Amino acid sequence: MDLIERRPEGLYCPAGDFWIDPMRAVPRALVTHGHSDHAARGMGAYLCTTGTLPVIRHRLGKITAEAMAYGERRQIGAVTVSFHPAGHVPGSAQIRVERGGEVWVAAGDYKVEGDALCEAFEPVPCDTFLTETTFGLPIFTWAPEAEVLTAMRDWWAGNAAEGVTSVVLAYSFGKAQRILAGLAGLDLPGPLACHPTVEAVTEVLRAAGYALPATGEVSPGALVIATPQGMASDWALSLGLHRVAAASGWMALAARRKGVDRAFVLSDHADFPGLNAAVEATGAGRVICLHGYREAFALWLRGRGYEAEAW
């Protein structure tokens, strides 16, 4: 019997009778990280890392939830589970499931390159690796983060010199704070600020002990992190003269760069070389591809001698 199987609700571990990142209401959910496509509402009980807990409480309100530290082991039914850093967003984890010497790892979303905020990705040896493949095509290769953040700082400096505010569109959890933390290490041309939705999440992470720079009111020449929804609201009227940039892995594609003044290719997911490196580092012979370009990446892996399939 497979340790993890595909169910309509999400990934299911029959030997432990729990689900991983389910999208429909189930009694027991192990959650890899706080993004809404992994931590959904309505579960009987949640189990996640200590870094993820405050984020899902902030998003989901009153829930029954328990947290574990990275590396801590717990027996659930016939299996032993543990959480290991995934380098995707603060608190994000790969979930290791073991029974009688057989090991499966469900990686959730992950990023191999380190950043100034997240716990660094840790390769976990296993027999079967469930990998995400959001950017599982060889057209996706990221520049080092330092290069992208320096380019962002330079764009901001140019805007600030004209008295124009710089707006960077980013996910409110993870990407936004990673940019704040990354920029904080550089010589900055002005103050940092956030849209209220972003600020609320940033505050949750500060309270959880993540080191993040101070953010203040929007002022001319500031760099403001906002969500696309925020920019479509009346809040955007208060920005004054501004230019808009987007920060995402999707900015690698010309079609996605339309409608912004500047695009920064900055992803919280592994690029193609990163996915390959992660797969290799696990030593797994069987790989299951989830999300994004899973068919193409499974095809690629089969060509390299892996037993690979797309779920």
Place this chain on the structure above:
Amino acid sequence: MEELAAFLEGGAATGARFAAHGFAMPEQAAAVLAGRRVMGMGEIWARASEGLPEGVAAACLAACGDRAEAAALLMGRAEGDPVGLEEVLAVRSEGVFALARRMEPVERAWFFRLISGARRSVVVEEAGGPGECLAVLTMVEGAQGQFAVRRGNGLVPLVKLPLGPHGAEVLAWARGAVLERFGPLRSVRAEQVFRIAWEAKVVNKRRKLGFDLVGARVVDWERGASVDQIAEG
């Protein structure tokens, strides 16, 4: 090289546009264009996707929707020194990939279009030289304004531009004059008149007016002027 990319991104080629991007002479433009058939796009794609399983290459193409872009991205990040315009002008087919490898993917995609002739609109088609006119501000987005001229009783868009020297004041006015908004784009009461100048007009059939302005800028905010004085398009 950045200039070449910015130039190509901007639309149809004209002598004025070449000059504005640091290409000294339209003759240089002609030289770039003359060298553009050194390699077909089919060959470029075959080289760039070599060794990939067919399904993976097809998925890359589908993601980009464009062989030049997919080929450019497949070659990865730039390596080595940036490419000079002289090298682009001197390129011959045997050196194309070595040269392309030193370009950033965005520049490389434009380079592939250029050398394969896939960018048909890189054609010198000029509709007029420098000029200026009065236009009315109709919309504001970020630091940019949409300006329009008159046609009959209505208005037709002329150009979208940075708000210019009086940007902050214009925006302060616009905040009290918002009519409706569609996301970040705000339409404002069409009552403020500006003097717009440009370097050249180039044919663009997708525009209501039938042309784009090249090197356009806001010269001044004509606070006393009325909308009746704006240009007829």
